Amino acid sequence: MSKTWFITGAARGIGAAIARAALEAGDRVVATGRNAARIEEVFQAHAGKVLALELDVTDGARAVEAAEAAAARFGRIDVLVNNAGYGQLGAFEEIAAEDADRQFDTNFFGTLNVTRAVLPVMRRQRAGRIFNLSSMGGMLGFQGASIYCATKFAVEGFSESLALEVGQFGIRVTIVEPGFFRTDFLDGSSVRYGTGSIADYAASAAEWQATYEAHNHKQAGDPAKLGAALVTLAASEEPPLRYAAGTDAVEAITGKLDAVRSEIERWRALSVSTDGAR
Template identity: 65%
Template sequence: MSKIWFVTGAARGLGAEIAKAALAAGDRVVVTGRRREALQAAFSPDSDKVLSLSLDVTREAEAEGAVEAALARFGRIDVLVNNAGYGNLGLFEETTDAEARAQYDTNVFGLYNVTRAVLPVLRRQRAGRIFNVSSVGGLLGGEGGSLYCATKFAVEGFSESIAKEVAAFGIRVTIVEPGFFRTDFLDDSSVRYGSRQIEDYAELSSQMKAFWDGRNHAQAGDPAKLGRVLVDLADRADPPLRFAAGSDAVAMIGGKIAALQAELDAWRDLSVTTDGDDVAAQAQAQAKAGTWG
């Protein structure tokens, strides 16, 4: 049976290629973005297969309205792809409070808005898939990633938590962790840097910007191939909670896992000394149950 997809940030990049892959598979797609004319340029006028909707994910009412319009046209939503986002790759002290909040408003609270609008639909259906596009930067931090990586770490924690909350309703959540893909992510039309200039960071800031500029449109990842993979995952009965996209992502995430394990092992003896004398058994039971807090 064909599926109905709802894709944010679909005018270009990963979002556009995911939507095109779903259409090529015979599914129907609601494509959303800030500028409807850009969506129609990418997907042609609306048809019985495609509905283009203007959506600023930072506006909760717009998210609710877009979901209502999708239901009015297609009657259901089977797959949500939370893809809308951008990167502020400035060094932390060179960014402002307003820049940090803007990064969170789109990458985190915007994702919340759309998910909150779609979840009641998926619950009523007792079925659905959610793909939350994170990044390798959702598991690894680095210079220039203090804002962007923080938002993607938030997406990871949010997604892992709601995956457990909604599983009983037949809803499956997958966190997509792309490496470097050949999109406009590093283009001047998308990426942002800190607006402050601090002399102590001048050399590092210049090096980082040159590094990102050199990667622009020269990344290894193929967005069209990722789109086809997500269509495949949407058909899987037991999709993964996390999906690393690209050989670079596999290598970087593998390295992070190994480093975490090594650090945990190195400090294990000191870590366990913080247990209360009367709670050792409780801690063991909690660890076995997989709960936190």
């Protein structure tokens, strides 16, 4: 049976790749983004199976309207992909408070807004799949990415807890943790750097930015293959809670887990010494 996907940030990059993979599988797609006309242009060959909706994920009321429009058009929402987001990079001290707030409004609270809008539809169905786009930066920190990583760590905690709450309704949650994928994420149309300037960070900030820019459009990850992988996961009876995408993500995340276990063991005696008398 064909599925209906609701995808945020679907005009380009990973979001567009996921939408194309779903369409190639014979499914229907509610493709959302800030520019509905742009989405219609991208998916004009699939006009009958695509509903293009304008959606700024920071607008909770509009998210509810979009979910209602999707259900009215296709009758249900089987798969939600919370993909919309961008990267706020730079040293923490050089990022203005309002820029940090804006990053959380999109990457984290935007995910909450859309999930809150779609869950009533899935609960009525007693079925649904939710893919929340995190990052390998949701499992480990990167220099020059403290605010971005903070939003993705938040997505991870939210998603893991949400999975425990909604599993009783037949709704499964998967946290998607991509490594570096060949999209526009690291160029000027997506990434933002701190506007402050502190001399102590000058050398390291230049190094971080040069490293990120060197990866731009040269990343190893293939968005089309990630889209196909999510179609496979959406059809799985028991999808994983976490899905690391790309060799770099698998290696970085497993390395982090090994390091955490090693550190816990090193300090185990002091850790357990805080227990009270029984």
